[in-house]
Amino acid sequence: MNTKNVKAFGTAAPDAPLKPLNIQRREVTPNDVEIEILFCGICHSDLHTARNEWHGTVYPAVLGHEIVGKVTRVGNAVTKFHVGDLAGVGCMVDSCRVCDSCREGLEQYCEEGNIQTYNGADKHLGMQTFGGYSESIVVDAHFALRIPENLDLAATAPLLCAGITTYSPLKHWGIGPGKRVGVVGIGGLGHMGVKLAKAMGAHVVVFTTSVAKQADAQRLGAHEVVLSTDEQQMEQQRGRLDFILDTVSASHDINGYLSLLKRDGTLTLVGAPEHPLPVAAFSVIPARKSLAGSTIGGIAETQEMLDFCGEHNITSDIELIDIRGINEAYERLLKGDVHYRFVIDMASLRN
Ligand code: NAP
Ligand code: ZN
Ligand code: ZN
Numbered sequence: 001m002n003t004k005n006v007k008a009f010g011t012a013a014p015d016a017p018l019k020p021l022n023i024q025r026r027e028v029t030p031n032d033v034e035i036e037i038l039f040c041g042i043c044h045s046d047l048h049t050a051r052n053e054w055h056g057t058v059y060p061a062v063l064g065h066e067i068v069g070k071v072t073r074v075g076n077a078v079t080k081f082h083v084g085d086l087a088g089v090g091c092m093v094d095s096c097r098v099c100d101s102c103r104e105g106l107e108q109y110c111e112e113g114n115i116q117t118y119n120g121a122d123k124h125l126g127m128q129t130f131g132g133y134s135e136s137i138v139v140d141a142h143f144a145l146r147i148p149e150n151l152d153l154a155a156t157a158p159l160l161c162a163g164i165t166t167y168s169p170l171k172h173w174g175i176g177p178g179k180r181v182g183v184v185g186i187g188g189l190g191h192m193g194v195k196l197a198k199a200m201g202a203h204v205v206v207f208t209t210s211v212a213k214q215a216d217a218q219r220l221g222a223h224e225v226v227l228s229t230d231e232q233q234m235e236q237q238r239g240r241l242d243f244i245l246d247t248v249s250a251s252h253d254i255n256g257y258l259s260l261l262k263r264d265g266t267l268t269l270v271g272a273p274e275h276p277l278p279v280a281a282f283s284v285i286p287a288r289k290s291l292a293g294s295t296i297g298g299i300a301e302t303q304e305m306l307d308f309c310g311e312h313n314i315t316s317d318i319e320l321i322d323i324r325g326i327n328e329a330y331e332r333l334l335k336g337d338v339h340y341r342f343v344i345d346m347a348s349l350r351n
Contacts, residue, residue: 001026001027001124001125002026002027003024003025003026003027003125004024004025004026004027004136005022005023005024006022006023006024006025006134006135006136007020007022007134007135007349007350008020008021008022008023008062008130008133008134008135008349009021009062009133009134009323009326009349010023010060010061010062010063010130010133011050011059011060011061011063012059012060013059014050014051014052014057015051017327018050018133018326018327018330020349021060021062023062023130023134024125025130025134025136025137025138026124026125026138027138028073028074028075028138029075029124030075030076030077030078031075031077031078031140031141031142032074032075032078032138032139032140032141033071033073033074033075033078033080033081033087033138033139033141033144034071034072034073034074034136034137034138035067035069035070035071035072035087035089035136035137035138035139035144036069036070036071036072036135036136037067037068037069037132037134037135037136037137037346038068038069038070038153038154038345038346038347039067039068039069039153039154039156039157039320039343039344039345039346040064040066040067040068040131040132040133040157040343040344040346041064041066041157041158041160041161041162041188041316041318041341041342041343041344042063042064042066042188042326042329042330042333042341042342042343042344043065043066043158043161043162043188044187044188044189044249044333045063045065045091045161045272046063046064046065046118046131047330047333047334048249048272048274049061049063049118049119050063050330053274054272054274056119057119058119058127058128061118061119061128062118062130062131062133062134063118063119063131063132063133064117064118064131064132064133064134064344065089065090065091065116065117065118065131065132065160065161066090066132066157066158066159066160066161066162066341066343067088067089067090067117067131067132067137067157067160068086068087068088068147068153068154068156068157068160069086069087069088069136069137069346070084070085070086070087071083071084071085071086071087071144072136074141075141078141080141080142080144080146081141081144081146085146086146086147086149086153087144087145087146087147088144088145088146088147088156088157088159088160088306089117089132089137089139089143089144089145089160090117090145090160090161090164090296090302091108091116091117091160091161091296092107092108092114092115092116092117092120092143092296093115093116093117093120093129093139093140093143094114094115094120094123094140094143095107095108095110095112095113095114095115096110096111096112097142099111099112104298105298105299105300105301106298107143107298107299108295108296108297108298109295115129116129117129117131117132117137118130118131118132119131133323133326133344133349134349135346135349135350142299143299145160145299145302145303145306146303146306147306148306148307148309148310149310150310150313151309151310151313151315152315154318154320154343154345155315155316155317155318155343156306156309156315156316157316157318157343158188158192158315158316158318158341158343159192159305159306159309159314159315159316160302161188161296162188162189162191162192162316162341163192163196163305163306163309163314163316164296164297164301164302164305165189165192165270165294165295165296165297166189166190166192166193166196166197166245166247166270167192167196167297167301167305167308168294168296168297168298168301168305169245169268169270169292169294170193170196170197170200170202170243170245171200171301172294173243173266173268175197175200175202175243176200176201176202177201177202178201178202179202179203179242179243180202180203180205180240180241180242180243180262181197181202181203181204181205181241181242181243181244181245182204182205182206182207182237182241182243182244182245182257182260183197183204183205183206183207183222183244183245183247184207184228184244184245184246184247184248184257184271185207185208185209185246185247185248185249185271185336186206186208186210186213186216186217186220186340187247187249187333187336187338187340187341188316188338188340188341189247189270189271190206190208190245190247190340191220191316191317191340191341192316192340193245193247194206194217194220194221194222195220195221195314196305196308196314197221197245198221198222198223199221199308199312199314203223203224204221204222204223204224205222205223205224205225205226205237205240205241206220206222206224206225206226207226207228207257208225208226208227208228209227209228209229209336210336211227213339214227216339220317220340228256234256234260237260238259238260239259239260239261239262239287240260240262241260241261241262241265242261242262242265242266243261243265243266243267243268244257244260244261244265244266244267244268245268245270246267246268246269246270246271247270247271248271248273249271249272249273250273250274251273251274251275251277252273252277254267254269254277254279254283254291255278255279255280255283258279258283258284258289258291259283261287261289262287263287263288263289264287264288264289264290265287265289265290266289266290266291266292267289267290267291267292268292268293268294269291269292269293269294270293270294270295279291316340316341316343317339317340317341318340318341318342318343319338319339319341319342319343320343320344320345321342321343321344321345322344322345322348323344323345323346323348323349324348326344329342
């Protein structure tokens with residue numbers, strides 16, 4: 001298969017900094033689109049993968065799955081996009097298309113495993129997939145999303161992962177008016193969770209470890225803000241929440257959060273810390289509580305989320321960076337020092 005050489009930024013080992021490198025992209029096949037990448041968000045999953053915290057990272061690794069840009073070429077069977085259209089790519093670039101999950105539009109739960117945008121098994125080139133810290137990407141048009149024209153493009157990039165990862169569980173667990181929703185951890189995912197839950201009509205309670213984010217959480221749309229290190233403030237929320245979305249990227253005590261749920265409430269993990277989180281049986285037994293998980297969303301639901309954000313004028317709060325600042329951004333992400341998503345201006349890779 002013919003390939004094209006493109007510039008990228010990646011890492012060669014778990015403890016190595018990210019640096020410029022070249023990767024191969026396939027030539028456009030009949031169902032593909034080629035996208036010139038204009039902006040790419042930095043998700044904490046990029047950092048977990050770069051540092052092999054989830055194990056199984058294949059090096060060199062090129063991360064990035066919050067991709068927006070312009071369509072530069074389309075395969076001859078593609079009707080969904082034309083050259084010049086805006087397009088986005090999120091966390092997956094393919095799936096088996098025939099299992100029950102795929103047929104239901106839940107490609108993220110493909111029974112064969114969805115093919116991740118980076119560190120997945122590339123069906124075409126037989127190597128690992130490479131993500132959005134690169135000049136361009138070639139992707140099956142089914143896995144590319146249409147981008148609302150009214151939103152700021154750089155601030156739209158994080159919707160492709162942080163947006164859908166929070167939208168999907170909020171929808172699945174029926175969040176809307178009359179529901180009290182807790183969002184734990186105000187980083188990339190958490191701040192989108194606050195905006196989306198508020199737009200869905202819920203009462204939103206933010207839980208943060210960062211004193212500095214307390215005031216900001218209200219600006220983001222929170223009705224109440226709890227400093228989670230303050231026992232008294234935590235105690236005041238006991239038994240009051242219908243649903244908790246836990247976006248924390250590191251080890252933390254989820255038993256404390258389970259105690260904040262009402263009877264029959266659910267705590268859903270979207271944050272994926274490196275180490276297991278201990279759960280006491282008596283955190284869930286007495287009030288029939290549920291502990292659940294959720295990953296991204298299907299392609300149809302991702303499009304629905306983007307259209308919802310277009311209608312409600314919702315984007316991410318971002319700090320736009322030059323790609324040469326990426327290692328520093330990773331260090332700040334590790335410290336929770338992010339307001340609230342780093343987005344790479346990919347023009348900085350081209351110069
Ligand atoms: P992020 O921007 O780094 O936000 C994580 C937030 O968690 C931090 O801002 C901080 O919020 C809080 N936090 C960090 N360390 C903590 C600690 N030791 N104790 C308590 N709170 C802590 O990360 P993100 O990009 O939103 O991603 C969050 C997690 O979701 C990551 O594990 C990522 O891999 C995962 N993820 C999962 C999916 C999925 O499909 N399920 C998709 C994307 C990402 P405060 O400062 O407010 O406390
Ligand atoms: Zn992500
Ligand atoms: Zn499938």
